[in-house]
Amino acid sequence: xxxxxxxxxxxxxxxxxxxxxxxxxxxxxxxxxxxxxxxxxxxxxxxxxxxxxxxxxxxxxxxxxxxxxxxxxxxxxxxxxxxxxxxxxxxxxxxxxxxxxxxxxxxxxxxxxxxxxxxxxxxxxxxxxxxxxxxxxxxxxxxxxxxxxxxxxxxxxxxxxxxxxxxxxxxxxxxxxxxxxxxxxxxxxxxxxxxxxxxxxxxxxxxxxxxxxxxxxxxxxxxxxxxxxxxxxxxxxxxxxxxxxxxxxxxxxxxxxxxxxxxxxxxxxxxxxxxxxxxxxxxxxxxxxxxxxxxxxxxxxxxxx
Amino acid sequence: xxxxxxxxxxxxxxxxxxxxxxxxxxxxxxxxxxxxxxxxxxxxxxxxxxxxxxxxxxxxxxxxxxxxxxxxxxxxxxxxxxxxxxxxxxxxxxxxxxxxxxxxxxxxxxxxxxxxxxxxxxxxxxxxxxxxxxxxxxxxxxxxxxxxxxxxxxxxxxxxxxxxxxxxxxxxxxxxxxxxxxxxxxxxxxxxxxxxxxxxxxxxxxxxxxxxxxxxxxxxxxxxxxxxxxxxxxxxxxxxxxxxxxxxxxxxxxxxxxxxxxxxxxxxxxxxxxxxxxxxxxxxxxxxxxx
Numbered sequence: 358x359x360x361x362x363x364x365x366x367x368x369x370x371x372x373x374x375x376x377x378x379x380x381x382x383x384x385x386x387x388x389x390x391x392x393x394x395x396x397x398x399x400x401x402x403x404x405x406x407x408x409x410x411x412x413x414x415x416x417x418x419x420x421x422x423x424x425x426x427x428x429x430x431x432x433x434x435x436x437x438x439x440x441x442x443x444x445x446x447x448x449x450x451x452x453x454x455x456x457x458x459x460x461x462x463x464x465x466x467x468x469x470x471x472x473x474x475x476x477x478x479x480x481x482x483x484x485x486x487x488x489x490x491x492x493x494x495x496x497x498x499x500x501x502x503x504x505x506x507x508x509x510x511x512x513x514x515x516x517x518x519x520x521x522x523x524x525x526x527x528x529x530x531x532x533x534x535x536x537x538x539x540x541x542x543x544x545x546x547x548x549x550x551x552x553x554x555x556x557x558x559x560x561x562x563x564x565x566x567x568x569x570x571x572x573x574x575x576x577x578x579x580x581x582x583x584x585x586x587x588x589x590x591x592x593x594x595x596x597x598x599x600x601x602x603x604x605x606x607x608x609x610x611x612x613x614x615x616x617x618x619x620x621x622x623x624x625x626x627x628x629x630x631x632x633x634x635x636x637x638x639x640x641x642x643x644x645x646x647x648x649x650x651x652x653x654x655x656x657x658x659x660x661x662x
Numbered sequence: 663x664x665x666x667x668x669x670x671x672x673x674x675x676x677x678x679x680x681x682x683x684x685x686x687x688x689x690x691x692x693x694x695x696x697x698x699x700x701x702x703x704x705x706x707x708x709x710x711x712x713x714x715x716x717x718x719x720x721x722x723x724x725x726x727x728x729x730x731x732x733x734x735x736x737x738x739x740x741x742x743x744x745x746x747x748x749x750x751x752x753x754x755x756x757x758x759x760x761x762x763x764x765x766x767x768x769x770x771x772x773x774x775x776x777x778x779x780x781x782x783x784x785x786x787x788x789x790x791x792x793x794x795x796x797x798x799x800x801x802x803x804x805x806x807x808x809x810x811x812x813x814x815x816x817x818x819x820x821x822x823x824x825x826x827x828x829x830x831x832x833x834x835x836x837x838x839x840x841x842x843x844x845x846x847x848x849x850x851x852x853x854x855x856x857x858x859x860x861x862x863x864x865x866x867x868x869x870x871x872x873x874x875x876x877x878x879x880x881x882x883x884x885x886x887x888x889x890x891x892x893x894x895x896x897x898x899x900x901x902x903x904x905x906x907x908x909x910x911x912x913x914x915x916x917x918x919x920x921x922x923x924x925x926x927x928x929x930x931x932x933x934x935x936x937x938x939x940x941x942x943x944x945x946x947x948x949x950x951x952x953x
Contacts, residue, residue, distance in 0.1 A: 371849070378750075378851075379847075451679040454676055458672055468679050480876065481931075483689065484906075513682060517679075572779075574882075613778055617780050621883070643773065
């Protein structure tokens with residue numbers, strides 16, 4: 358009977374530990390989520406009252422109540438466009454090559470190891486590289502183009518990795534069917550692989566752009582200005598050919614830098630402006646990430662191979 | 663004709679893939695070439711042993727130690743938040759939670775990594791620091807403690823998501839065997855699943871360490887940007903990244919000593935990250951499950 362009681366006590370003890378550990382897990386999750394909630398609520402309570410139409414159409418000013426984020430959101434938008442143009446074609450092409458073409462040899466192994474390593478390189482070193490290479494060696498200046506290229510390279514690994522994942526999910530039967538109809542490798546990729554993986558690729562693109570929009574440090578490093586009270590050259594021209602790319606070479610500021618600038622001032626009125634900018638940034642990144650999560654789950658459900 | 667086109671396309675795609683290697687070469691090449699002139703001014707011994715870092719002062723001193731101590735201090739604080747929280751959360755998500763709940767909880771947790779770092783800086787400076795001041799009354803407005811804690815929360819998803827992936831890829835028959843000999847869920851998690859997934863968990867930790875070492879905006883905003891050789895987390899300090907931001911904000915003539923000093927700082931950061939990556943690789947090799 359003794360050993361039976363011992364056994365029961367033992368089981369009881371283990372169940373208790375098990376329960377305690379589950380509680381710890383729950384608390385860890387809760388702690389992280391409550392922090393996120395506290396951040397959102399704190400930022401929102403301070404920032405939302407400050408947001409009105411004027412906040413979006415005013416330039417920064419030394420009077421906190423008159424200051425707005427016009428030059429910052431225009432800059433953020435143009436840089437996102439430039440980043441997308443640099444990173445998407447390059448990243449998708451690299452992902453397709455690594456998944457569909459590359460043979461198991463040392464070249465592809467170096468490329469793969471390198472992409473893993475790039476994810477661990479601090480973003481500020483991209484900024485240092487851009488300052489030395491794009492600004493001083495290639496003389497592109499502290500311009501929107503430089504910023505777009507920098508962020509493009511920064512988010513390149515994200516696009517490559519998600520493209521590969523999306524392509525890997527497509528079963529071989531699709532490829533075999535295409536080859537059986539006499540399609541070439543590129544035709545198979547162009548008409549079957551890419552369309553079917555477009556959902557996954559889009560998810561990666563959205564995540565990388567939301568990362569780019571919040572990125573601050575590399576842009577400060579390349580010498581983005583913190584006070585800009587003018588807009589870049591308009592991209593549409595009255596004369597032929599109607600499109601004008603001079604804006605690529607214009608100086609810029611972006612929302613995170615504007616927020617950082619207001620945050621580093623001692624006056625609390627500017628901190629309110631910083632919070633308002635933070636709300637705009639946060640809403641944009643949360644919408645983009647929410648969209649990416651939704652897309653991912655939708656495509657996972659829809660695509661049952 | 664068709665074969666030619668196919669070859670051309672393959673070549674173009676290969677060049678795109680190879681461009682990622684060019685990025686690495688570019689980063690390392692630029693950091694090394696731009697920081698070399700610095701060592702013509704400053705001896706390596708001064709750089710590694712001097713206890714003051716004041717490259718922009720009249721009486722400039724160039725000792726990396728204060729920046730290094732700031733960086734390591736904020737990283738250690740961040741990790742002591744992120745590793746326990748992230749690992750426990752990962753074990754919980756992988757071993758206890760129903761798959762349907764996990765599908766919701768994991769993306770929500772990943773939102774933590776999506777918040778822009780400058781917003782975290784705001785949160786550290788204007789929410790966490792005042793909160794900590796209620797517990798530690800003589801805490802200054804700028805301190806490494808709140809910056810470190812916030813970075814820690816921010817990198818929880820890096821640790822937990824990758825660890826959870828690693829734990830979930832442990833084959834189920836190992837769990838069943840463990841349950842069959844009477845182990846509880848917790849014992850299975852700690853004695854079977856975590857050891858089996860250790861190499862994946864190590865990768866998650868290494869990524870978390872890289873993020874914490876390279877994190878910039880939180881420390882630049884909340885830690886005070888004062889190079890300070892200390893291990894006291896309630897004091898202000900500067901990290902390598904915060905220094906780069908501080909100098910970049912000013913006017914920075916190409917080729918000046920200030921310009922060179924940010925490259926030296928960047929190179930030190932890269933070397934530091936590389937060291938941790940190598941240690942991680944070695945750990946993974948050592949503990950990799952032998953089939």
